[in-house]
Amino acid sequence: MSAPAKDSSLRIVALLCAAEVLSMTGFSTYPALLAPLREAWGMSGAEAGFIGGVFFAGYMAAVPLLSTLTDRIDARHVYFLSTLLSIAGTLGFGLFAQGVASGALFQALAGAGLAGTYMPGLKALTDRVTGPLQSRFIAFYTSTFGIGASVSLLLAGVLEPALDWQWAFMLCGAGPLAAGLLVLRALAPVAPAASMTPQRHDPAPAPLLDPRPVLSNRAVLGYVLGYAAHCWELFGLRSWLVAFIAFAYALSPHADTLWGPAAVAAAINLLGIPASILGNEIAARVGRRRYIVTVMAASAILAWAAGFSATVSWGLTLALLSLHFIAVMADSAALTAGLVAAAPPGKRGAAMAVYSFLGFGGGFLGPLVFGLVLDGMGGKDSAAAWGFAFGSLGLACACGPLAVWMTARRTRP
Template sequence: MTTESKYAARVIALLCIAEVLSMTGFAAYPAMLPKLHDDWGFSNAEAGFVGGSIFFGYMLAVPFLSSLTDRIDARGVFAASCCLTASGTAGFALMASGVMSGALFQALTGAGLAGTYMPGLKVLTDRVEGPRQARYIAFYTATFGVGTSVSLLAAGMLSGTLSWRWSFAHLASGPLLASLVVLLGLHAKAPHGVHHRPWFPPIGAVLLQREIRRFILGYAVHCWELFGLRSWMVAFIVFSYAMAHDAPALSATEAAALINLFGLAASILGNEAAGRIGRTKWIAGILATASVMCWLAGMASSWTWWLMLAVLALYFMVVMADSAALTTGLVQASPLAQRGAAMAVYSLFGFGAGCLSPLVFGMTLDFAGGSNSSWAWILAFGTLGSGGLIWSVTARPDMK
């Protein structure tokens, strides 16, 4: 292994570790949603509102934080944002008492996430270039799923013996450790374009670039589906388990964590396939497939528990199969000095969609009969795939 390869491997390893640690509180709310639903007595729409608030906070903060990485070292943005994430998770533990306060601290956690996920990618692309960069990006973006799985597992284990407040409090330590990993493990590096980039991303100028716009809109429909699914996955498994005739071998949080891990391989292999088949063609095919699979996953609630989990896992893998392909396409299509701004707009649209999706899912549950109705779950799952089908149809002229 060459010195350059060793350096790249070290950067990737440190960033992946830091990303996982920074996300320990990310899935705490959906993992504990059944408990919170009983304690707070809110509707499914209110539950979806709180669940989507983490993405609302992300959406508000990401234009500034990601664009900031074109002016200052992204490493500093990552480290400071980890402290913000820890504050949101700890605040939820100490002070959340209902819908509005819960949403506030979820939004604060999301604002911190806005300064870690995409700025972490900027840390990577500022330090590692060359022909293997696309593969490195795929590994890093896939780590988001690992972080989600670790968060689900940790939240499930802690809530089994502790109250939900103490569980949230313990999970707040992860982002603080992530900050230390990045500050102590990586050297400082001045970003490209530091002297002339604006503090806020030029959204209009970014969207005028046709190729970049295609990936941004693709990411929006991807996040609509992914974050809607992640926000309600544990609650759906709990509902399905209640109808099972035999005892499931996995708890709901363990099953959700395992399913999220399957997304790691799907994202990495999907990026490899996109490089061979054609990026737009691959993404369009995946989004079209997911728009059908979402209905099948919703129908699986009354099936044998292991078959339900298998279908849910397959659906999640399809959803994740275009994740790294979209992000890699965005990075490769963006001029070097504008990459932070492009990432900011990319995240703004993606996590903006992710903010609305859990709410629409919950509203659909309420409208169609509530979370104890199989038909309501089918319709709620159906809302996840609508945007992907539209994108895949409109992208046909761009397929090569």
């Protein structure tokens, strides 16, 4: 299917990437403000990790329906309506959250909003942009997630000291509205691939909320399981990164603290953009599965190294955190591009739904297990506890290469 004549491929990609950044202004607000919120509400590590993780539980609850719907209706309509959920979650947190229960509720709403913008945004792209450059454009889109996360961290890090945490949440809720209007008004309507007159060789759309047609495809299954391990590590790291940097700062009184923890975390997040784009290019040349297995194994090792580095020096900690984040993100676009290539056009929305559901299931567990390990091994003031908490991310990541390798035995590399 070709894109409308008036919409060039580059314009579509640029528009959707800009909307992605705007839709995510509230994405990192809680991780950026975890330390002051933990003190204000007297939360344990497990409680703090639960609120961080329940964002992804909200995503999981909504993504099977919202993403699969894009096989039937134009993804831009799903996108716009979902930004309203993002606004409700982020704005509501600032206005009404008073503790673990209410904070978790609004985080879950915000996560449901992301479920209707991230993968549906990718579906809007693949419905409009086809051909040999599609894989590269997918990498641009998925890498922009890192820009959105960094912008959100910076906004929260600037707004909270100037105002307070409530205003930081409320103001960060404005971005999704702008994103929804941009996609709805500036993107030309296109019928999704599965709703067009099918050719004899094209599969029918997957049934709503039925993952079996997707999971029966071993090539797709490998990317889905790899993505689950990837998200466990990535979102566990993102949820606790600012707090860990603050801890490392406290252990290094001579460290250059011109940048606050949120700003340093934002800069580290930006390293993921070239890592993801270049990783996809390398994977396309050497073989996706071989590349993914190698990179995820390296990332698992770096998680342990970064976690136990805080007592050595701030410079070493910064270097290892940067290398770890690069390794985490280096397989991101390769996984997503591999999924899109492996899934039949009429089932891509359903494949993206299963991919996101299991992936963000890992995203829910990562921050929670991190907090549980942190509490169990000595608490937030123990360097060893932080090391083992990071190690939990490495262990989860190590499951990814195994899953990708096992499903690859009967599929082409």
